Amino acid sequence: MTIRKVFINLSALIVVFVFLFPVIWILLSSFKPASELFRVPLTLFPENWTSQNYLSAWRHTDFLLYFGNTMFIAIVSTILLVFISTMCGYSLAKYKYKWLNVVFICILSTQMLPTEVIMNPLLQVIRRLGLVNSLWGVILPSLGNPTAVFMMRQYFLTIPDEIIESARLEGASEFQIFTRLMIPLARPAIAALAIFSMRWRWNSYLTPLLVLTNPSRWTLQIGLRNLIGAENIEWHIVLPSALLSMIPMIIIFVLFQKQVLGIDLTSGGKG
Numbered sequence: 001m002t003i004r005k006v007f008i009n010l011s012a013l014i015v016v017f018v019f020l021f022p023v024i025w026i027l028l029s030s031f032k033p034a035s036e037l038f039r040v041p042l043t044l045f046p047e048n049w050t051s052q053n054y055l056s057a058w059r060h061t062d063f064l065l066y067f068g069n070t071m072f073i074a075i076v077s078t079i080l081l082v083f084i085s086t087m088c089g090y091s092l093a094k095y096k097y098k099w100l101n102v103v104f105i106c107i108l109s110t111q112m113l114p115t116e117v118i119m120n121p122l123l124q125v126i127r128r129l130g131l132v133n134s135l136w137g138v139i140l141p142s143l144g145n146p147t148a149v150f151m152m153r154q155y156f157l158t159i160p161d162e163i164i165e166s167a168r169l170e171g172a173s174e175f176q177i178f179t180r181l182m183i184p185l186a187r188p189a190i191a192a193l194a195i196f197s198m199r200w201r202w203n204s205y206l207t208p209l210l211v212l213t214n215p216s217r218w219t220l221q222i223g224l225r226n227l228i229g230a231e232n233i234e235w236h237i238v239l240p241s242a243l244l245s246m247i248p249m250i251i252i253f254v255l256f257q258k259q260v261l262g263i264d265l266t267s268g269g270k271g
Contacts, residue, residue, distance in 0.1 A: 026242065028044060031053065032050070073201055080139070090153075108150065111147070159182070209222055224238065
């Protein structure tokens with residue numbers, strides 16, 4: 001048993017190292033002068049530590065503007081997505097209508113289509129609604145997320161129907177059951193979905209790239225991509241900019257890692 005534990009722990013450490021090594025390399029490289037980044041032989045630690053790269057990244061990019069646009073998209077999208085997906089998941093899980101199964105299958109079937117396939121008609125709709133170069137043109141298409149609906153439906157299925165029936169016998173309305181009973185029971189799933197949604201929107205690239213053509217509307221991901229030129233890449237600016245863009249997601253994960261790692265879709269609402 002001891003040998004097995006040692007093997008499991010050693011394997012886990014190797015996996016952690018594999019995932020963390022690129023981040024560690026980027027972090028240490030962000031403190032290297034430009035002349036050291038591609039010098040042969042490569043070194044992990046900088047010979048001449050410098051924070052000038054971060055100052056250059058801050059001066060060369062409208063970081064606060066991109067950060068504000070990305071944060072607005074992420075927060076608004078998350079609030080609306082959680083609200084819509086929670087209602088939809090509850091309806092699909094707890095209302096016994098045969099046609100709801102058909103609706104659920106149709107929702108899941110959209111997962112078979114890659115984003116690139118539906119992007120052209122999606123852009124046509126955005127253009128006709130006058131949402132090109134608008135942050136809402138990025139927010140609205142993200143609200144119909146089948147993964148979020150599926151996640152909430154599966155969680156609500158773990159909550160016994162007897163709880164709802166008891167509330168109905170007590171005279172509670174459907175609205176009261178949903179807002180005062182179901183939502184508190186589904187808080188672990190809601191918290192996890194909110195965190196996932198923040199990460200999805202924070203890292204979103206394709207939709208903002210196609211919808212937002214005005215630099216004043218760019219998100220962080222588009223701003224970072226703009227640092228990479230056709231013939232020249234200023235890596236000493238790209239690396240610290242990328243690390244700065246990761247900080248909000250790292251903070252969110254550290255603060256809410258219990259919700260991310262502790263959700264259990266088979267726990268009957270105890271996740």
